[in-house]
Amino acid sequence: MRFFRSAIAAAAATLLAGCASPPPADEAEPFVAPPPNEPQASAEPAPPAAPEAPAPKSAAAAPKSKPWQFSYTAGSQAAKADGVLVYLGRPAVADRKTRKAGPSDLDRKATVAPLLQARSKPLVEGRPLRVCLDPGHGGQDAGAASADGRTVEKAIALDIAQRVARMLRKDGVEVTLTRPDNRTFLPLPDRPALARAKKADLFVSIHLNANPSSGPRGVETYVFPARGMESTSYEGKGASDESKQWWPGNGSDWGNVQLGFCIQRRLAAASGLPDRGLRRARFVVVREARMPAALVECGFLTNGRDLAVLRGENGRENIARGIYEGIFDFAWGTMAPGLPAHKPGPPVVEVVPPPASAPQPAPPVERAGSLEFVPSPVAPWTPPKPAVPADDPSDDPATAAARKAALRAAGLIP
Numbered sequence: 001m002r003f004f005r006s007a008i009a010a011a012a013a014t015l016l017a018g019c020a021s022p023p024p025a026d027e028a029e030p031f032v033a034p035p036p037n038e039p040q041a042s043a044e045p046a047p048p049a050a051p052e053a054p055a056p057k058s059a060a061a062a063p064k065s066k067p068w069q070f071s072y073t074a075g076s077q078a079a080k081a082d083g084v085l086v087y088l089g090r091p092a093v094a095d096r097k098t099r100k101a102g103p104s105d106l107d108r109k110a111t112v113a114p115l116l117q118a119r120s121k122p123l124v125e126g127r128p129l130r131v132c133l134d135p136g137h138g139g140q141d142a143g144a145a146s147a148d149g150r151t152v153e154k155a156i157a158l159d160i161a162q163r164v165a166r167m168l169r170k171d172g173v174e175v176t177l178t179r180p181d182n183r184t185f186l187p188l189p190d191r192p193a194l195a196r197a198k199k200a201d202l203f204v205s206i207h208l209n210a211n212p213s214s215g216p217r218g219v220e221t222y223v224f225p226a227r228g229m230e231s232t233s234y235e236g237k238g239a240s241d242e243s244k245q246w247w248p249g250n251g252s253d254w255g256n257v258q259l260g261f262c263i264q265r266r267l268a269a270a271s272g273l274p275d276r277g278l279r280r281a282r283f284v285v286v287r288e289a290r291m292p293a294a295l296v297e298c299g300f301l302t303n304g305r306d307l308a309v310l311r312g313e314n315g316r317e318n319i320a321r322g323i324y325e326g327i328f329d330f331a332w333g334t335m336a337p338g339l340p341a342h343k344p345g346p347p348v349v350e351v352v353p354p355p356a357s358a359p360q361p362a363p364p365v366e367r368a369g370s371l372e373f374v375p376s377p378v379a380p381w382t383p384p385k386p387a388v389p390a391d392d393p394s395d396d397p398a399t400a401a402a403r404k405a406a407l408r409a410a411g412l413i414p
């Protein structure tokens, strides 16, 4: 994160991955951080049984499911989804008759629907999941820095990315890092291009935040805005040209929201840092990604309390675990509404060890040279249609019932 002094540079900032946008005017109510190491959902009181979704007998052994709660404030973009702060693309609107606040039509389709339609089955089956992690900045570009200049963004981002990579690899995930060390720099558009060349299923860019004031603190996650939706911090009048255009990032609109939400929820819970919400911005790395993508801001280097967490080994490990758990929820289908307390189960990807006689493959070694990445001419690409049937036949009965109740409550199905 960097701040720019001139207005022109500030306008360009939205196009630079990881560069901070000022918080929206309608900042949400104070956030009470959950105790560290405690998943947020389990910190809540036992959920009442959902009237519309009686648990079938077969689910008796499974933990209780709980329909998600959405809350809106008319005129505000700050909403809550299952306890997580989510910035809507447009301010919530009051119903003419009931005066109850609800999402705009655009958010109903582009924010609420994807969350409620989240999958309850693994993203990939029959092969290892492939994840591309992008530690922000690198080389000459150190990114943001602490007030004393001793801690720089590129080093913390790489450390966190390497921790996430270790956790994912233990689950048999194939991980690509966009840079192996702090000397290397990869131009921004080449980072999602590398993810595509490696056939990554998802892309996560890791950054640290900064602010001219030492006050702001906490974690936030950005995803690419849906078409017609402005960046969270947009303060212009009328629709911007960027928002009217279709970008590669829009090909994964639904996956983006789901991935970003999973990460933000887990990251806030695991790190113990304030939840600054799921946000939208047209950063290059998420704009050009052709797979579900998110950009994570893991705290403010310019805030004393955040900095203490970021400088500590445990703090960085907890942050990495939150990102890992968010990726896990998205990729293993453990975030679907109605699924119990969103607890990660054991990984379902089985890693088959090679036969004893075969030579053991060397562990992946990341060398600077391995990043000499030349984007090859890419084949034409058609964006996938985010069409998920309301009644997902792959759901188990308990999840299907809970999902239906949640969709009905959100007004997405009659």
Ligand SMILES: [Zn+2]
Residues within 6 Å of the ligand: 001, 002, 017, 018, 019, 136, 137, 143, 144, 153, 207, 208
């Ligand atoms: Zn950054």
